Amino acid sequence: MSVLDLIDVEKHQQDRVVFPSICLKVGEGEVVAIHSTTDIRKCLLHIFTGQEHISNGEVWIEHEVMKHGKISKKQNIGYFFLDEGLYERLSVKDHLLLFKGLFTSSLNVEDILQLVRLEAKKQTKVKQLTFSEKKRLQMAKLLIQDPSLFILEEPDQNVDIETKRIFITITNQLKTQGKAIVILTSNMESAITFSDHVYRLSEEGLLAIEMPATLEAEIQVQESAEEADAVVISYKKIPAKVSDKLILFNPPEIDYIESHDGQSNLHIRGESFPCMFTLNQLEEELQSFGFFRCHRSYIVNLQKVREVVTWTRNSYSLILENARKTEIPLSKNKMTDLKGILGLK
Incomplete structure (x- = not known):
């Protein structure tokens, strides 16, 4: 059953299209990541929190439309913000007890503390926690709210490895409970690590990132006595591996490819992804x-x-059409070839 529906949603700011008309459904037990720039991420977050109106379309949450950009009491949404304040003078346990009362939650505080691995710190003042421990407390605060829809903004940014593992475990548990989770991030690795479905949102629209379970559908490996490492490639998409997941990029998405120490890396929108070819x-x-x-x-x-x-x-260079004006070296002997391709003398 669908928890979040974006129906022909688009956003304009003055004369600029932030993103064109998009459609997206997030059902119970689904984890969806939307990878975008920081500006688009903030815009989406403001839409979901009712701080900004959409230009066209409708946002439905739990089968009820957001009217005039506002969220009703029936629409049970929980937010994990990148920058969020905590009550520094309270202990960890008292902090959770406060929010348990605010949301009239029936969940057990001790269970939540164990889930985020803060049971040993429950009497510690919040101000004495490390950055990663504060992020776990922030997640605990969200868990005790027990929403139907979780909106997570950059949940693992700058946290330690242990906290990232805890968040992944929690995400998987929430899936089994039928919770819907939307992750807003500008980091593709995070999007892929946490999510079942990843989308890239830009001024060009919403593009699904394909993540097949195996390489066999896209790659055929052929071994021979003369060349055991020979690879026969038959694909229209370029595979890259992030963590333990394979993602497939459409060739037009790629800005350039760089080889360093025998490793090819795809460069896409300011991020680098290792390629096996x-x-x-x-x-x-x-x-x-x-x-x-x-x-x-x-x-x-x-x-x-x-x-x-x-x-x-x-000495020549190619300057790419992106925000960073990326500079790529152009070899002297390749300049003639390029002129031929461009029809120049």
Whole structure:
């Protein structure tokens, strides 16, 4: 059963399209991550909290529409904010008892403390906790609220490994309880680690990131006596591995590919993802998509190139059309090839 429905939702700010019309359903027991820029993440969060109106469309939560951008008492939503204050002078246990009373929760405080591994710190003042322990307390506060829909903003940003493991365990438990979880993040690794379904939201719209369980559907590995490592690639998407999950990128998403110490890395919207294939293999497969081997260590998506800069007679660079104006080296012997591709003399 659906808990959150975004129906043709779009957001404009003055003359700028923050994101175009999108549709998304999040059902009971589903964990969905929306990967975006910080600005879009904040905008989405403001929409879900009723601080901003959508330009068009409807937001339904638990089968009730958000009227005029407001949340009703029936719409049971819990929020985990990136920047959220805690009552520093209270003990950990008293902090949870306070919120247990505010939300008239029937859940046991001791059980929640055990879940977030703070049972040994229950009498400790909040101000004496480490950053990661405060994040666990923030999660505990949300758990004792017991909402139907969890909205988590960057839940694992800057936390230690133990806290990240605890949050992953909690997320899996909430799934089994039929809770719906939406994670808003600008970190693709976090999105993939926590979620079953990952989407990238930009001014171009909402794009689902494919994460097949195995490589077999996309890759065929062929061994021979002469070359045991020979790989036959037959795909229209480029696989990369993050944590223990495989994700598939559409070639047009890739800005450029860089090889360092034998490892190929896909660069997409300011993030880097390791790829299991060599630069030579990727060059062959991506040529038909408009990719160009501009340097022995780089392949660039020519659709993303804004400028070709000549520094000296023998030194050139390609400047990409992104916020960082990423600079990619262009070899002298590749300049002639590029001119031929562009139809220049």
